[in-house]
Amino acid sequence: MRRGRVLAVLVGAVAVWGAAPPVVANAASGGAALAARVAVPAAGSWGGAIEVPGLGALNTGEGARVVSVSCASAGNCAAGGHYQSRHSQQGFVASERHGRWGRAIEIPGLGKLNKGGGADLESVSCGSAGDCTAGGFYSYNVAFFRIAAFVVTERRGQWGNAVALPTGDGEVNSVSCASAGNCLAGGDTASAYFYNHNAFLVQEQVGHWGHLMAVPGLRTLRHVDSWISSVACPSAGDCTVAGGYDARSGGQQAFVVTERHGLWGMATEVPGLATLNAGGNASIVAVSCGAAGTCAAGGYYVDGAGNYQGFVASEDNGVWLTAIEVPGLAALNAGNRAAVNSLSCGAAGNCTAVGAYTDAAGHRQGFVAVQDDGTWGTATGVPGLPALNKDGNAQVRTVSCASAGSCAAGGFYTNRSGRRQGFVAEEDNGVWLTAIEVPGLAALSEGGPDGVITVSCGSPDRCAAGGVYADASGHHQGFVTQPVTVGPGHRSARAGRISQFVHSGR
Numbered sequence: 001m002r003r004g005r006v007l008a009v010l011v012g013a014v015a016v017w018g019a020a021p022p023v024v025a026n027a028a029s030g031g032a033a034l035a036a037r038v039a040v041p042a043a044g045s046w047g048g049a050i051e052v053p054g055l056g057a058l059n060t061g062e063g064a065r066v067v068s069v070s071c072a073s074a075g076n077c078a079a080g081g082h083y084q085s086r087h088s089q090q091g092f093v094a095s096e097r098h099g100r101w102g103r104a105i106e107i108p109g110l111g112k113l114n115k116g117g118g119a120d121l122e123s124v125s126c127g128s129a130g131d132c133t134a135g136g137f138y139s140y141n142v143a144f145f146r147i148a149a150f151v152v153t154e155r156r157g158q159w160g161n162a163v164a165l166p167t168g169d170g171e172v173n174s175v176s177c178a179s180a181g182n183c184l185a186g187g188d189t190a191s192a193y194f195y196n197h198n199a200f201l202v203q204e205q206v207g208h209w210g211h212l213m214a215v216p217g218l219r220t221l222r223h224v225d226s227w228i229s230s231v232a233c234p235s236a237g238d239c240t241v242a243g244g245y246d247a248r249s250g251g252q253q254a255f256v257v258t259e260r261h262g263l264w265g266m267a268t269e270v271p272g273l274a275t276l277n278a279g280g281n282a283s284i285v286a287v288s289c290g291a292a293g294t295c296a297a298g299g300y301y302v303d304g305a306g307n308y309q310g311f312v313a314s315e316d317n318g319v320w321l322t323a324i325e326v327p328g329l330a331a332l333n334a335g336n337r338a339a340v341n342s343l344s345c346g347a348a349g350n351c352t353a354v355g356a357y358t359d360a361a362g363h364r365q366g367f368v369a370v371q372d373d374g375t376w377g378t379a380t381g382v383p384g385l386p387a388l389n390k391d392g393n394a395q396v397r398t399v400s401c402a403s404a405g406s407c408a409a410g411g412f413y414t415n416r417s418g419r420r421q422g423f424v425a426e427e428d429n430g431v432w433l434t435a436i437e438v439p440g441l442a443a444l445s446e447g448g449p450d451g452v453i454t455v456s457c458g459s460p461d462r463c464a465a466g467g468v469y470a471d472a473s474g475h476h477q478g479f480v481t482q483p484v485t486v487g488p489g490h491r492s493a494r495a496g497r498i499s500q501f502v503h504s505g506r
């Protein structure tokens with residue numbers, strides 16, 4: 001699909017998964033106050049990693065992954081991805097209730113749709129505990145790898161059957177649920193053999209899915225292809241959608257479109273991005289909203305010299321402001337390969353972006369940049385990650401913020417032996433703590449491609465994340481970490497409560 005080609009650029013040429021310095025002084029305003037909060041933090045405590053319950057029994061082909069995790073509240077989450085049976089790839093879901101993970105199951109009804117044996121869950125979102133929605137794709141043609149989109153819904157803790165969407169060739173790329181039964185899914189469709197991709201949206205209102213709809217106004221922008229990268233719904237009837245399209249003037253551009261009180265506006269090119277994107281290759285990777293009409297988006301563009309750079313753009317009271325290069329990132333990005341990989345808003349005007357760049361030595365490094373009261377601070381690194389990243393190949397892949405100043409991030413680094421390892425880090429009351437290797441992961445892994453892929457925080461003191469490890473046979477397996485309760489008198493109730501890791505990486 002078109003999105004796959006976009007991600008290939010990001011992960012291959014651009015997404016340098018990485019390490020770097022600490023976080024974060026606001027160069028534009030309030031810099032001294034922010035810098036004072038960045039001292040020398042201590043590491044949090046984390047629960048030990050375990051294999052996702054039941055996933056090993058499903059994963060007879062030994063290629064399991066968790067692609068997405070979402071938490072509605074502390075200890076109440078859902079995760080999903082795919083695994084390999086002996087003859088095909090199937091999608092699965094697993095649910096956490098009251099801090100305890102249940103067994104992974106094949107997505108009900110998806111096996112009957114997946115006649116071509118190539119299914120995957122791309123995104124999951126939980127509107128409330130036990131009420132979640134996921135979407136992805138399946139292969140409907142045995143002879144040729146032809147894929148179609150599906151959604152599946154959990155109601156009161158029970159997963160229903162997967163529902164095929166009438167997309168033809170297509171997939172769901174992103175799902176967001178404002179509340180139980182009120183969700184938005186977005187993706188792209190294509191004609192036979194994946195030509196002429198068209199972005200689509202489909203809404204669930206009060207538990208009922210509507211018809212597929214085109215993105216309003218996008219037809220006037222795009223030349224051939226269009227797709228949706230990310231959707232975010234802070235409340236029912238108030239959503240923001242971000243994606244990309246092939247511009248009529250040539251090259252690839254990014255768009256945003258907003259729904260307010262149930263009414264959709266018209267898609268617009270991200271303001272100012274065309275000026276930055278002189279190289280004609282821009283894409284939004286993530287969008288997040290602290291409140292209705294107050295959102296942020298991030299991704300990458302190519303400048304006039306052909307260098308990949310990371311950008312952020314902010315929406316203030318329904319108006320998108322001019323996109324800017326992530327402050328300070330150019331100074332880090334001597335290797336000219338940078339991108340925002342993930343972004344999350346804990347409150348209106350308070351967001352965090354993470355990503356990667358290439359330093360002067362050609363090593364992959366990571367960064368984090370924080371928006372405080374509407375102003376983006378200078379990009380800098382996660383404390384402690386450079387010390388872990390002995391072989392120079394690290395990346396901050398994912399971030400989630402439960403509230404302003406309370407976030408969790410994860411990704412991978414390479415150790416002295418060149419083996420990829422998973423790490424987690426968290427921000428507590430505005431201070432980023434030292435990144436640590438996921439506890440217990442070394443006991444599961446035989447040194448394969450470990451890494452944290454996705455994080456979701458249901459509350460400031462409890463988060464979940466997804467990751468991968470390789471067993472003794474070199475097969476990919478999924479893992480979760482057990483919840484940890486930090487009692488009174490510890491550094492904070494948040495320290496070490498990332499409650500799950502489940503494999504992804506495709």
